[in-house]
Amino acid sequence: MDSPNARKESKPRLLELVNTLQTQIQSVQEYLTETNQRDPSFVGTETPTDYDGIDDTRGAALENLLELQELLMTPREILVAQTPSNLISRHIIVRHDIAQLVPVTSDESNSISYSEEGPSRTYESLAEATGIPVKLLRRIIRHAMTHRIFYEPKPGHVAHTKASRVLAEDAKMRDYLGTMTDEVWQATVRVGDAMDRWPDARGVEETAYWLAHGKTMQESLESSPEMLARYNNAMGAMSNDRSFSIEHVVRGYDWAALGKATVVDIGGGVGTVSKELAKTFPQLDLVVQDRQEVVDQAIASADRMEQIRFMAHDIFEEQPVKDAAVYIIRRVLMEKTDKECVDFLKASVSALKPGAVILIQDPMVPDPGTCPMWQERKFRESDVAAFALVNFYPREQEEWQDIFRQAGSGYEYKGVTMAPNSNTAFVEAIWRG
Structure with missing residues (x-):
């Protein structure tokens, strides 16, 4: 991104952005035509648009759109663009199950109206179902509509956009x-x-x-x-978001090269990551470790898989699974102090065989200007939120290197690799013994 002080462009920046956007949007439109997809819309009854095959162009267009929008805003408009009130309507919608009360199909309730845009429900009907006064409910929902959550296909009726339909179904x-x-x-x-x-x-x-x-x-x-x-x-809600997607774990490491091997997923929750690894690499034997109450929940789950074992384990106690090929710990050490990270690595030593890999996946924040602003903004929003919750701060390469040095000379630190299109990175070390 250019410096804010740069003012010697070969052509006016607004026109340059518009011309570039026209080319990018043309490419997106051609992709949609080639893949037999309809024009994108917000209407909830239509199939969500799939941009996977043209994600880089879409990302570049989003970056240019953001710059164009904010160049057209005044400084004061930029300062007040994001306010705490943005979450108010989402809070009420989720708390009162409003998204589930708006029909997705035409045969869900006698109180439904149907038009060319799809089924809808009146504010009065929703007020009766939620117990919220109709005037207040209308204000809340219309606020959400300014964020493309619900819309009015006709006055007084509420229908789903694609965003609100996700809330109804997910x-x-x-x-x-x-x-x-x-x-x-x-x-x-x-x-x-x-x-x-x-x-x-x-x-x-x-x-x-x-x-x-x-x-x-x-x-x-x-x-x-x-x-x-x-x-x-x-x-698990953001697993389809490129920044948080499990695909970075599945594709970001050469699991296939392990052959038939044991992988320990430390702090793996109910096994969300391990289940994806098991589907893609059925030769792996996976052990998911977490607190007892989390393990109990995972064992009771209906989607358990035979090649995954669950085990209660405290990360600061001696590692009970010996001689595994990889020990992966994902989005756990970001909440720990440097000393706690060292203690975890020391507690793992007795289980490690020569060549065993310690693979840490933690959020990382890219250096300013090294990725598009719209992506960096998401990364930094996650960064400050994690700081508010658990005092997380992203570690630099040298900090990880020092942590492994303190943990023992048997660790060979391999470095940090940023996952493309993600706010996470792999920190890798090999146990040499």
């Missing part, structure tokens, strides 16, 4: 927004207070989350089975 996405609005949102507004109180904060106690909820996030999850189940479900 329990994981509902749990994600529920976690964000019930837990994360309250913590983010206490970040300034936490920084004033603990300017050199480390660990999960000295956090904005603690100020908002009176306990750490881990303590909240452990004290409420319902919250824990929702949180685990929420973690």
Whole structure:
């Protein structure tokens, strides 16, 4: 991205952006035609557009659109573009199951109206179903509509857009927004207070989350089975988002080269990642380790797989699975202090055979200007949210190298590899013994 002070473009920047966008959008349109897809729309009854085959061009177009939009905004408009009120309507929609109350098909209820755009439901009918006064409910839903969540096919009727239909049909996405609005949102507004109180904060106690909820996030999850189940479900909601997708684990390492081998998924929750690995690499024997209550939930799950074993384990205790080929720990050490990371690695030593791989996947924030602004914005939003919740801060290459050095001379640190289109990176080391 050009410096804000650069003013010597060969042509006016607005026109340059428009011309570039025209070429990019033409490429996208040609791809949609070649793949027999309809023109994109927000209407919930239509099939979501699949951009996988032209993702790079789409990403470049989004970057140019963002720059064009913000060049056309005044400085004050940029400053107030994102406000806390943006989450209010989503909070109410999820809390009162409003997305599920709006019909997706035409035969779900006698209170449904049907038009060329699809089924809809009146504000009065929704107010009766939720117990929210109709005037207030209308204000909430119309606020959501400005974010492409629901729309009015005709006055007084509410119908699904593609975004609201996802909320109606995807329990994981509902749990994600529920976690964000019930837990994360309250913590983010206490970040300034936490920084004033603990300017050199480390660990999960000295956090904005603690100020908002009176306990750490881990303590909240452990004290409420319902919250824990929702949180685990929420973690799977973004698996189709390129920034968080499990595909970075599946494709980001040469699992096939292991042949028939054991992989230990440390802190693997209910096995979301291991299940994808098992589907793609059936020769792998997978062991998922987590807290006892999480393991109990995973064992009770209906989609268990034979090649996956679940085991209760504390990451700071001696590793019980000996001689595995790979020990992967994903999005866990980001919440730990450097000393805790060293303690984890030391606790793993007795289980490691020469050549065993320690594979850490943690969020990373790219250097400014090394990726498109629209992607970097997502990365940094995740970064500051993690800081609010657990005091996470992204580690640099040299910091990881020092952690492995402290853990013992048997570790050969291989480095950090950023996953393309992701806000995560692989940190790899080999045990030489």
